[in-house]
Amino acid sequence: MTEGGRRKFRREGEERRRQDLIEATLDCVAEHGLEGATVRAIALRAGVTAGLIRHYFPGKEDLLQAAYATIVKRMTEQAKAALVMEDSSPHRRLAAFVAANLAAPIIDVRIFSLWAGFIGRVHADPDLAATHREGYLGFRDEVEALVAEVLAADGRTATQSELRRHAIAINAVIDGLWIEGCMAGEMFGAGELAHTGLEAVEALLGVELQSEGEAIQ
Amino acid sequence: MTEGGRRKFRREGEERRRQDLIEATLDCVAEHGLEGATVRAIALRAGVTAGLIRHYFPGKEDLLQAAYATIVKRMTEQAKAALVMEDSSPHRRLAAFVAANLAAPIIDVRIFSLWAGFIGRVHADPDLAATHREGYLGFRDEVEALVAEVLAADGRTATQSELRRHAIAINAVIDGLWIEGCMAGEMFGAGELAHTGLEAVEALLGVELQSEGEAIQ
């Protein structure tokens, strides 16, 4: 055995390394849950030594928060991305929004694991609570706005409290289906969740979101 | 200070001790998440020394598993308790079921904390996954049976896959509203969640669950 010298390495850009570490964290959480995300496991996955984490983040907690913020941001961005692609009728936009939230990459066990890991801490950690609440209300407002457009386009009027209740219910359906999909995706056929979600929203609002014969995507 | 001798103790019955340990575990998980449930913390809470845990459970993992099974069972039992009280029409039973799941004591931050604490680990632990799946499918089957009864009473027919999709959607609504209620109960008025849930289920099935003017409970 030759005496192994010090390990060679490359200096990566700061932003790149941060992102790599965050991605490695997400991978670890996805595979073995939050408790599987130790600094050593994360570093190993990122192809780096453990100490480096502390060079980019004040502590492990901060890395986890950054990871959480990353997926929250990613999720809302992807959900909204479905909106700009569909700039036709309000009906189509709502349909696209619902469907996008009930398919990959938003239905993803990695995201769910992190979400679950953090969600339990939310009520004890003000910072997390703020991050979460922001994301949640933003999402619900988005739904409410979409619903308002759809109803208006159909010439229907709705009171503020009706709108609110519609948004709450639709949000609940999406959340519930999302959880089921993430936790037991293999129980559902391809596109079944999105289909179920669309049907549910149609029933909840009493509208037709997609013209008959028109498949999603 | 007199030399403190060995700590005094009482021998409790086996079943009692097991239950105490499980309850202590649930307390720990509820308060500080899964990572707060160390053998020492659990033992302290149960008024016992850490070593005793291994006398009643092969390992910590088994205690956690038992604790999770306990809470899953408790939740489903409480949900079903609303059914036996209402043995009148299928419509009323479904309504009672929905309402019961969206009010105290099922809407409760402690239960939610427990749920959240365990749920993130479910997909990484086959034992927990089995327990979860059992509870989830049991719940959904209950919903499906209720839906079938309601539709049958209205003289409507439904295919198996329609029933399945109804159950999935209703289950999702209840789950979603339950989460919202637990996490941010102060955002909703008294009974608002149950009301929203009932309206949603009515819309999803296209039925009238409560005769007009009839308030819940």
Added chain:
DNA sequence: GACCTTGTTATGCAAGTGTATAAATACTCC
């Protein structure tokens, strides 16, 4: 090429983890 900055590694540490083991004590049976 020599120097300097700083990203990166290597090593160590104190605290906490689950578990193993033996001693001590409470309770049962006679």
Added chain:
DNA sequence: GGAGTATTTATACACTTGCATAACAAGGTC
């Protein structure tokens, strides 16, 4: 009351955790 049993405590051990620190080297600058 005394012996026996097995619940319970106490202690120790091996290991992991997050974090601190110092040595090192990669890449830019002159």
